[in-house]
Amino acid sequence: MSSSSNEGAAAHPAHAAHSSGHSRGYRVGTILAIVLTALPFWLVMSDVLHDAQTTIALIFAMALAQIVVHVVCFLHLDTRSEGGWTLLAFLFTTVIVVLTIGGSIWVMYHLNTNMMPMPGGTAGPMQ
């Protein structure tokens, strides 16, 4: 932080980004967020595709896209703010999040399908 440490707050990279060119990015982000929220709800509630697999793939793709939109347009994450440390922390967290959620579901799914059948239980996973 010392490289940009004038008394004026505007000298700070994160701050400079806050005041300039932000409102346009914010407007774009707002429109994208509304579209990416309305579309998955519409897809599921009206069941236009009549195909669960495609619908599921689309809603997860739109959720990922919207998370990126929020992080870039609303949280103003870029390569320059705080000397790149916010981006590094974010990427590290993303790796751990993917490992935690993906790994847990993967391992537990295989645990379920490969376990010895429980007495009297022929039902699906984790009943």
Next chain:
Amino acid sequence: MTDHALQPGDGTPVWHVAEDDHDHGGNGATVLGFWIYLMSDALIFASLFAMFGVVSTAFAGGPAPRDIFDLPLVALNTALLLASSITFGQAMPHMEANRVGATRFWLVLTGLLGAAFVGIELYEFSHLIAEGAGPQRSAFLSAFFTLVGTHGAHVTIGLIWMVVLLVQLGQHGLSQPMKRRLICLSMFWHFLDIIWIGVFTFVYLFGVVR
């Protein structure tokens, strides 16, 4: 610094410690530190999402998502939270331009939208519990109440924080420490909206479709 804060010009006591800017005027250290807190919070939610993912089909003979989730209500709740993120975004340029009144106006609007979100969520929870679909019914419902309830608790704490900052805005105006606090709260609020994207997709929409 502390001596100075406790003895302001007119001799009235001030019950807060004036913040010493260790990095010479920038908000960098606080913003980076708060960002790392948010990332650690994301890991808490990641473990809750993982737990929900593992037990999300363990209904124990109880209701499935299709039977209990009211998607129009969830859509309304999602719209409220997204709108509150947008109104918070409207407050920030006014804060940069030192307009206290406009900043307070957009903050109050954000708080009202957030309160409506929490209210609807409490209504949903009480409705589910009254239907016998409480957290003790099945592993799926335990995970559902834990995940969605943790998010709701975060929003509630954000609301308390917002009320505190509204009071402090009246006392201190838009001083540098106040701006820093508002920037942190805006990050917290946008972060909760991001978590909610995961909740409405993974819990509600995915639960109803599959």
